[in-house]
Each structure stands twice: as structure tokens, then as C-alpha cells.
Amino acid sequence: MFKAEIEEVGLLKDSMKTISDLISEGLFQLTEDGIQLVAADPAMVGLVDFTLKEEVFETYEINEETKVGLNIENLYSILRRANSGDTITLSVDEDTSKFKIEMVNNSTRDFSLPILNLSEDDIPSVGDLDQFTFNTDLDTSVLEGAIKDAMVVSDAVTITADGDSLNISAEGDQSGVDFTVESGAEGVHEMSGSDAKSMFSLDYLSKMIGAKKLADTVTVKLGQDFPMRMEFTQPDQVDLNFVLAPRIEED
Amino acid sequence: MFKAEIEEVGLLKDSMKTISDLISEGLFQLTEDGIQLVAADPAMVGLVDFTLKEEVFETYEINEETKVGLNIENLYSILRRANSGDTITLSVDEDTSKFKIEMVNNSTRDFSLPILNLSEDDIPSVGDLDQFTFNTDLDTSVLEGAIKDAMVVSDAVTITADGDSLNISAEGDQSGVDFTVESGAEGVHEMSGSDAKSMFSLDYLSKMIGAKKLADTVTVKLGQDFPMRMEFTQPDQVDLNFVLAPRIEED
Amino acid sequence: MFKAEIEEVGLLKDSMKTISDLISEGLFQLTEDGIQLVAADPAMVGLVDFTLKEEVFETYEINEETKVGLNIENLYSILRRANSGDTITLSVDEDTSKFKIEMVNNSTRDFSLPILNLSEDDIPSVGDLDQFTFNTDLDTSVLEGAIKDAMVVSDAVTITADGDSLNISAEGDQSGVDFTVESGAEGVHEMSGSDAKSMFSLDYLSKMIGAKKLADTVTVKLGQDFPMRMEFTQPDQVDLNFVLAPRIEED
Structure with missing residues (x-):
């Protein structure tokens, strides 16, 4: 069971817009600490390490850690339809294998997205990149x-x-x-x-x-001829980190 | 003889923009009550029923009911060039078979559009759709x-x-x-x-x-498995109604 | 040696935008009076006669008249990156045969553009068109x-x-x-x-x-069946003049 309610519509939209520009689908990890996504682009050049923290949600209910595979472009297409002032409730419907996105304001709009069967092997290791100088x-x-x-x-x-x-x-x-x-x-x-x-x-x-x-x-x-790491952070709300592989100069 | 002067440039532009998205040409009926257009799209799925009422015009002169066939996309391209503050005079030049659009502000700009020879059979019947429930x-x-x-x-x-x-x-x-x-x-x-x-x-x-x-x-x-009618109305000014045929679900 | 510093970023950007829409490359004449460009489009239908006057620059140093061939589209792509508030310094690096564009604000950004080997024959004569009536x-x-x-x-x-x-x-x-x-x-x-x-x-x-x-x-x-000349002028700052050849009507 997973159900989480968020009023910070912008955080969710802006994160998914940026991620969907890089990666078309990914395995979201729903944990007690929040929603996490670690995924690489198909060419394995760029890696996304995203966490939307439990603290940013109005209510956050989870009874066991779950992984849900989602098409991120489709998810963003739906989130684009949210207006500021909407309250968004995210939930997993295990019976129908759907990810649900409810937008409530004066009216209630229910969107659903299929949960994709993605391999856990697809989650890349972020690793300890200790060679940053x-x-x-x-x-x-x-x-x-x-x-x-x-x-x-x-x-x-x-x-x-x-x-x-x-x-x-x-x-x-x-x-x-x-x-x-x-x-x-x-x-x-x-x-x-x-x-x-x-x-x-x-x-x-x-x-x-x-x-x-x-x-x-x-x-x-x-x-030195090493990946670049970029960290965009809002404390207690969101971490969006990227690792980008270097291009090796051809001499 | 037909000559009508309008200051509500926006009404005319907005109506023609919407209609031109659906229908490329149509037979406008110039009557004592105003300008009317009833036309269906080529696939006969959507029908437009438009009336710009005589009351909305500053002056409105007509001596007999006339029908003029116009390319609606070209008409809208011309109307787009009107600025708020312009006074637009619409008239029919029977000698040259042109529809005239004059825009007057600090300067005078005269546009003309050919009158098309459209069959009256092309005017669909709006009918009495009494099966709305x-x-x-x-x-x-x-x-x-x-x-x-x-x-x-x-x-x-x-x-x-x-x-x-x-x-x-x-x-x-x-x-x-x-x-x-x-x-x-x-x-x-x-x-x-x-x-x-x-x-x-x-x-x-x-x-x-x-x-x-x-x-x-x-x-x-x-x-029930029936067309939808939508009515957009500004009393004594404009009626823009649509009838849209249903898609029949294939089982 | 040529080095000129300008704060009127907009003048430079707007001029190059318009010129680059007509002409892709040209031979700029760097003189004591300012920067001049006379060039025709490849079809020889339109001619540009542009002068950015020495007075518009904050500092302007030149020791001999020089001509530099530049790709105007690339020049404009670089100038687009200038912000109002930037000071732009233009200079010629004869050793590397580059035209340099430095933008200074809180930071310093150095752009360089290759100097092209354009023939002086490419400079059309503006001529005295005395047949304007x-x-x-x-x-x-x-x-x-x-x-x-x-x-x-x-x-x-x-x-x-x-x-x-x-x-x-x-x-x-x-x-x-x-x-x-x-x-x-x-x-x-x-x-x-x-x-x-x-x-x-x-x-x-x-x-x-x-x-x-x-x-x-x-x-x-x-x-009468003659070119049109258009002159856009800001006194002591910029002259942007165009000569446009007429289309000869076919009867």
C-alpha cells in the first residue's frame, strides 16, 4: 500500500520535466524516506539520482518498500496538467497494476498510468565516486x-x-x-x-x-578525465543529482 | 447591396479563428438579422452554426438577402491584421464579385477576397435534434x-x-x-x-x-450514442453553436 | 590594431540580427569613423549599407584601416548571448586571424570568430542613385x-x-x-x-x-521601375540603409 499527498505541485512537475528530458522510463523506489529514482539514459552517459523526500508530502503512507516502473514522459505529460493550488495524491493500485495520480481542487481528476515491468538490473549503482579532485x-x-x-x-x-x-x-x-x-x-x-x-x-x-x-x-x-557530478538540492524536500560521463578527447 | 460596419473587431476575429480551424470554406448568408454561416466540415463530423447579429454592427445596410461563398482561412488571415481600435466595414462588390474588408483607423486599408461559387446544397440542415436527453x-x-x-x-x-x-x-x-x-x-x-x-x-x-x-x-x-451540441452565446451579439457526431464504439 | 568597447549592446545586436537575415557573410571595414559594412545578398537583389559610428563606442582605438571578413550569422549567434549591462569589447587578433568579442559583467566571457578571406571585389558600389523621384x-x-x-x-x-x-x-x-x-x-x-x-x-x-x-x-x-532606398538612422550612432532592386512586372 502506497498513498502520498503533495501540495508542492511545482517541485514534482519541475523534477519530472528535467528527468524526462534525459530518461524515458525508470524504476521508482517508494520507501519510508520518500520517492527515489536512480536511472541512466540508454547510452549510459548520464545518470539521474533523484529523491523527493517524505517531508515534502502532506500525508505519506507506505506499508512496505515497493518499486514501480513508470514511463517518465507519460508521467510528466499528466503532471503538466496539474495547476498550482491542486493537491496531488499519488497511489499504487496493485489490483489493476496502475499508478494513480489524483488532482483535487474544485473538481477531482483521476489519472492512471500503467506500472511497467522493469528489471531491477536496470537500476545503476551510484557508487562512491571518490576520485573527484x-x-x-x-x-x-x-x-x-x-x-x-x-x-x-x-x-x-x-x-x-x-x-x-x-x-x-x-x-x-x-x-x-x-x-x-x-x-x-x-x-x-x-x-x-x-x-x-x-x-x-x-x-x-x-x-x-x-x-x-x-x-x-x-x-x-x-x-581528471572523470565524470562530473551536479547536485541540485532543496533541504528536506528534494535532491536531484546527475553524474555525467566525460567525453574522451581523440588526439 | 450589403454594407456593415463593426467596431467589435475581437468578436469577428475570434469567431473566424475558431471556425477556420474546422472548416475551410462556407456560404455566408447575409440577412436582415445579421450574418449567418451554417457549414459542416468535409468529413461531415462537425457542424458549425454561427450568427453575428445585426445589433453588434454600428451600421448595417442590406437591400436583399444574399449568399456569399468565402474561403474562411483567407478571411481569417485578413481579419488577423485588424487592430483593436479599427473600424471594419464589410461589403459586397457585385461588379467584381469581391467581398471587401475595409479597416479604418489613422489610415485606411482595403482588403478584398474573391466570392466563391459554392452550391447551396452545401448548407447542411441544422435540423431539430429533439433526442437530447x-x-x-x-x-x-x-x-x-x-x-x-x-x-x-x-x-x-x-x-x-x-x-x-x-x-x-x-x-x-x-x-x-x-x-x-x-x-x-x-x-x-x-x-x-x-x-x-x-x-x-x-x-x-x-x-x-x-x-x-x-x-x-x-x-x-x-x-445516447447521439451528437453533442455546444452553444457559445453572447446575447444580441453572437451565437456560435456546434454539433459534433458521436464516434460509435467498436466492440 | 583594432580595439573598441561598446555598452550599447542592443544597437549591435539589433543591427546584426537584421543584417544576418539578409546576408550570411560580409567584409567589415574598420575605419577611424567607425565600423562599416556594405554588402549585397547572393542574388544581388538587396544591398546593405551599415555604419556603426565611432561616437557610439566607449573607447575606440585603431591604427590603420582594416577589412575583416566575418560570417554574420555566427557573429549574431554570439552577440545574442550578450546581456544588457554587459560591456562588449571587439578586437582583431592578427596572429591567430580571429575576431574577438569579449563580454564583461560580473564575469568575463571571451568569444572568438575566424576572420574569413573575402575578396574586396565583394564590396558592391553603393553608387549615387540620383534617379529617385x-x-x-x-x-x-x-x-x-x-x-x-x-x-x-x-x-x-x-x-x-x-x-x-x-x-x-x-x-x-x-x-x-x-x-x-x-x-x-x-x-x-x-x-x-x-x-x-x-x-x-x-x-x-x-x-x-x-x-x-x-x-x-x-x-x-x-x-520609376527603380530601386527603393530605406534609411534607418540614429544620429551619431548608427546608419542602416538598404537598397532593394525592383521586380520588373511581366506583362
């Missing part, structure tokens, strides 16, 4: 600006860091862009660590930065 | 919400009613949506009659609900 | 309205003038539009000369009228 907390708008700048000239970006600065640059058909922020600059809240340098796909980055709606700041962790 | 007056926003919800999961909707409630539901690839309003609920102004149940195309319904710009409430009439 | 200063909104009206019915427009009025008309598949402004009407600041009549492409006109963002009024010069 660099860490920074930035305004999401700073990172978003650099990503959009880079998209003007290329489809990939090189991110280079040392303990005192973060550099984001891209080279395309002879055009280029280069952006640097120093530790202590406006919009940079924390910067520490040592040298890091990796190249990433702008297509994935531009989708992941969609999580800006959830948090004003983002924590970025980097290494 | 159910009738309700709703806020257009309530009906529009239910239509948009249903479009998320399917391309057809089942509308079921009894004297006390109206249910709109849709089933698609295993997903579903179900919406009910009771008599007396917010946004429901009148509900009467007995059982009714029919299935309708969401493509047509979503185009017809475009008439929401003309009226805040809509009258809906239903029967 | 008619001249008017209009609000750009008046000209824009007439162009958009005409686009509803056709892809070409006939502009007819005498000393006292300007007529813009278009005929398409039996539909038509006709617009006249008289000397002295609202939005007409000056009108003089004698008879003029020519036909022009609406595709080009609709792109050229994009320069409305630069100036509230436009000077239009016409002749």
Missing part, C-alpha cells in the same frame, strides 16, 4: 550561462579547474568561447580542491541544467 | 480543462451524464483519465435531464472549445 | 503595417507615389489589399517629389523592416 558551489545561473555560451560554438565543452578558478571553454569550426570564474567572485559560494580537467557533451549538460528551477545553487564535482 | 450550462474553463486532460492519454473521450453529474473519461495505451462534476459544483450553473452517453473525437472538441473566447459559459446537450 | 519620412510602424498586410495576400507589393500620397498595394490569388497614406497624415513626417512606381519582393522588405528596432522613422526613396 575539485568541488564548487555556484549560482545555477552562472553555470547555465556558460553552457548556453558554449552551445553557440560547439556540441562539447572542456571544463578545467584548479583550487582557485573554474574555466569552461568550447571550440567549434574555428569559433571559440572561453569563460573563467575565480574563487570569491560573485555567484561563487565555495571552491576547493586541486586540478581537474574533462570534456562533456553540451546536449546532456543543457538538459541537466533544467534542474535550475529546483535550486538557486548547484554543487559541481570534477576530476 | 441531457442539458448543462458550464463554465467553458471546466469543459476545456477536461478536454485537455483527456488529450494527454487518448484521441477520443467518453462523456456520460445523468441528471446530477457529468463524467468525462478517456482511455489510451493503458493510461486513463476520469473527471466528474456534480450538479451544483462550482462552475456548473444548470444541469438537468436523464442518462446520456456518447464517445467523441478530441480533435474536433479541442477545436470547438476555441470558442471559449466568445463566452464564459457553454451549454452542452447530449443523448 | 520621390522621398518620404514615415513612422516605421506605418511601413511595417503595410508590408505585413500585403504579405497576407501576395509575395510582392506595388508601391506607387506622387508628391502627395504613397500607395502600397498587393494582388494575390484574386485577393488583394490596398493602403494609402496622404502627405500630412499621422505618422507621415515629410513627403515630396513626383510620380514613382515600382514592384518589390515582400520577402526582402519584411526582412529589411526588421531595422525598425533601430529607428522610429524611416526615410523611403523611390523612382
